Amino acid sequence: MVTKKEITKTIKDQSKETIEELLAKGDSLKEEVASAITHGLGVIFSIVALVMLILQATKSGSAWNITAVSIFGATMILLYLFSTLMHSLMHTKANKVLQILDHAGIYLLIAGSYTPFALITLRGPLGWTLLGIVWGVGILGIIWKLYSTGKHVWISNASYLILGWCCLFAIKPMYEALGLQGFLLLLGGGLAYSLGVIFYVWARLPYNHAIWHLFVLAGSVLIFLSIFYYVAPAPAPLS
Template sequence: ANVVKPCLYQKYKNYGASWNSPSPSRFMNHRVPAHKRYQPTEYEHAANCATHAFWIIPSILGSSNLYFLSDDDWETISAWIYGLGLCGLFVVSTVFHTISWKKSHLRMVEHCLHMFDRMVIYFFIAASYAPWLNLRELGPWASHMRWLVWIMASVGTIYVFFFHERYKLVELLCYVVMGFFPALVILSMPNTEGIWELMTGGVFYCLGMVFFKSDGRIPFAHAIWHLFVAFGAGTHYYAIWRYLYLPSTLQTKVSK
């Protein structure tokens, strides 16, 4: 008994010291092997939730704004598609990270939500291109690309279903191809208004991918990736709002 008491005392003493000291391990766990999933710290979990939950309300309001600015059926349909993709991205991400943080014992639920979180990225990319492909004059390839982006999103979804977290570099490559391939048509627009905003948003996404693959190397890497996604989505939303939906009279005033 005399031996056990000092050991217990030392254990709790060390625990209290580690809680009061700002140890880096509280902000970032060790990097995991390629075939394993990174487990965020408590602080990283909270940051992962907050950095996308914050954008749910703005995305709903922004999508509603596009809907009310729509003048015809194509604009209405495009607003719905884009709005669902934008809101779905932030909602699904927030739900998954919340469950992963607070209900991690629900293994099957967490696994399904993680898959859904990765799947929705493909549909968000397709939805982000939808207004440009539907509302801009792009030439003969535009009509094919309208459907091709959704075929690519479906293929990506099937890939996640069968190979989730198995080949992480392949998964990242799929996102890159999905993100840039439709741009071959978009960048050929005779009307170049919005090009710079589209390119800027693409740069945000590309920079964010560096952090997307940096869990265990950079503290709060995934939360930083979330912020880059929000900046990229915000930049693209601005371009869609200003150049595709803003009434021509107001657009003239803005351009001046």
């Protein structure tokens, strides 16, 4: 026979669990809001950046330059838009699709970031080779994400880092073409993205995802500055 004491204890335990669950959900909601806000700022920045890049590229008098920087700006907008929507609609039926788009956006931005450097800065066979590699691997990554989102997370993280640093084989000509300041801005952007991964995988850290978003935003700003000052206004490529 169940005693009154046992019933009281059960009710208290259930109440405690309910409170803990509510608190956990509250913390989760706050973190999602923080993540949505950080990359919402990224959407605004990306739109402004795209306009500035196009205006800057017109100084070169080259449709080639305008196209290259537009690709970068467009992929940046897509990444931040997908991410903002995913975190804003976390508990809806659309979230699964948005999660796929969010991860696909990472591959798009990496390839999009390389595009101006490959087509304007490096030019020629080396530039086209780099462009082919990043977009080829990026498209394969997107296709893979269609079937594996939420699985093999470490493979995804590794692929982002490898694709992001695949320009190392062209580091010397990149440095020579950009100059010290332009190269350091590009390098700083890559380091910001890479260091941010530490917080992305640090699941127990409160607001780890929002912190990672700030590193991503910092990386985008640095790469934007490199392109704006040292790539977009460069003379049109001859080959």
